Amino acid sequence: MQLKTISDLLTQNTVIPEVEIKGWVRTFRANRFIALNDGSTINNIQCVVDFEKFDEATLKRVTTGAAIHIKGELVESQGKGQSVEIQVASLEILGDSDPETYPIQPKKHSFEFLRENAHLRTRTNTFSAVMRLRSSLSFAIHKYFNEHGFYYMHSPIITGSDAEGAGEMFKVSSLDPKNPPLTEEGKVDYTKDFFGKETNLTVSGQLEAETYAMSLGKVYTFGPTFRAENSNTSRHLAEFWMIEPEVAFMDLAGNMDLAEDFMKSVIKYILEHNREDLEFLDQRLQDEDKKKPQAERSDMSLIEKLNFVTDNHFKRVSYTEAIDILRNCKPNKKKKFKYLINEWGTDLQSEHERYLVEKHFKCPVILFDYPANIKAFYMRLNDDGKTVRAMDILFPGIGEIVGGAQREERLDILKEKMAAIDIPEEELWWYLDLRKFGTAVHSGFGLGFERLVMFATGMSNIRDVIPFPRTPQNAEF
Numbered sequence: 001m002q003l004k005t006i007s008d009l010l011t012q013n014t015v016i017p018e019v020e021i022k023g024w025v026r027t028f029r030a031n032r033f034i035a036l037n038d039g040s041t042i043n044n045i046q047c048v049v050d051f052e053k054f055d056e057a058t059l060k061r062v063t064t065g066a067a068i069h070i071k072g073e074l075v076e077s078q079g080k081g082q083s084v085e086i087q088v089a090s091l092e093i094l095g096d097s098d099p100e101t102y103p104i105q106p107k108k109h110s111f112e113f114l115r116e117n118a119h120l121r122t123r124t125n126t127f128s129a130v131m132r133l134r135s136s137l138s139f140a141i142h143k144y145f146n147e148h149g150f151y152y153m154h155s156p157i158i159t160g161s162d163a164e165g166a167g168e169m170f171k172v173s174s175l176d177p178k179n180p181p182l183t184e185e186g187k188v189d190y191t192k193d194f195f196g197k198e199t200n201l202t203v204s205g206q207l208e209a210e211t212y213a214m215s216l217g218k219v220y221t222f223g224p225t226f227r228a229e230n231s232n233t234s235r236h237l238a239e240f241w242m243i244e245p246e247v248a249f250m251d252l253a254g255n256m257d258l259a260e261d262f263m264k265s266v267i268k269y270i271l272e273h274n275r276e277d278l279e280f281l282d283q284r285l286q287d288e289d290k291k292k293p294q295a296e297r298s299d300m301s302l303i304e305k306l307n308f309v310t311d312n313h314f315k316r317v318s319y320t321e322a323i324d325i326l327r328n329c330k331p332n333k334k335k336k337f338k339y340l341i342n343e344w345g346t347d348l349q350s351e352h353e354r355y356l357v358e359k360h361f362k363c364p365v366i367l368f369d370y371p372a373n374i375k376a377f378y379m380r381l382n383d384d385g386k387t388v389r390a391m392d393i394l395f396p397g398i399g400e401i402v403g404g405a406q407r408e409e410r411l412d413i414l415k416e417k418m419a420a421i422d423i424p425e426e427e428l429w430w431y432l433d434l435r436k437f438g439t440a441v442h443s444g445f446g447l448g449f450e451r452l453v454m455f456a457t458g459m460s461n462i463r464d465v466i467p468f469p470r471t472p473q474n475a476e477f
């Protein structure tokens, strides 16, 4: 007898006299029908019990959440809702679940409640679908880069340079916080710390990835990154995963082409491979939508949105054009934006990004050529002297999903830009070396993995697309 997954069994259309399955009980109806799930698919398999054949004490232990082992015959289903079912011949309880205290009852739970039970929430349909999609997307990402000649590079998690400027950092130290060694000036003496210097958790693997691009040509990182800003929003995590390709001899136009092709490819992958999970999430969203007033309902279903991204060109718009559109748009003139757009040079907030994507262009947008002073020091200065070759990709419902740039490859200009914001050359000597020895045009971008998973699943809170979210005041589990 072969142990199969429920996913395998549900795609069988022949009778199999002996099958064996292990999983967790979702429901047990009328002392007769067990809905069993093993994580291999969103669908449960129906296991039919002839209660006269089993003692009452065993049947009592078939409760929601219990782990059980079933042997029986796979037959064509007598009832509606499934094509096959198992006629149970033997039933073994592997692990009991107390129905009084098991948090995941067979009913609708709020996402807030499930976040507090994040260790059990993947036993629900929604979260198991989301996490299977997360896994699939991450595979699709590696597959894309592998098939396009990229090497997977591991940037360090602990970094000695805090000059990326992408955000506040978490300190890494093994000093005793109550009694740290002090310098003569009374400051903490980090030369006595584990690494002999101040270190932090990385905010991005980009700078190290650049070093590898300048030898291996095409590389990407895919790892955890950390930001210590106190941003308690539905789109920010303190620990999130980022995908950062970096390519030698590629300019900003090539970077945009790569990002667009890459995003479309990974979305196509899940449309082909995760149909059932997507259909489930699509239906969930449509049901949610029906409860909303007409004006707030979305005009596309989840699967339509995904197809829309794969089928349409991302609109490429310069920052300057975007500012013109925003300055003259209704919500700006009627002072509906929280941050009004008055002049060229202001940074765009999420409300502006979403207006451009959702109301004005109604498709994914790549904004490029931003003012130098609102972007990072390493971005390539344009000949106008005031804009840089930056690009952000904006997605409907998400806002910024990708941030990237062509990098400044000219040593003198890079040094000037670092000096202007007081980054000591000693700190990034190795980064400057890339511009001294065989410098070349190169570009890359960072995709926030959780923002991609949000888009792909239609989940509206980033805390619900990562197994154990880390946010201000929260690091449970």
Ligand code: 4AD
Pocket: 166, 203, 204, 205, 206, 227, 235, 236, 237, 238, 240, 242, 244, 245, 400, 401, 402, 403, 404, 405, 444, 445, 446, 447, 448, 449, 450, 451
């Ligand atoms: O725009 P960011 O800060 O860019 C960088 O870090 C560059 N070094 C990337 C590169 O060029 N290699 O971050 C990139 C993306 C954002 O567009 C967003 O999707 C995501 O990372 N992101 C976050 N996701 C979740 N929580 C946060 N706190 C995030 N901050 C950025």
Ligand code: MG
Pocket: 392, 400, 402, 403
């Ligand atoms: Mg950004």
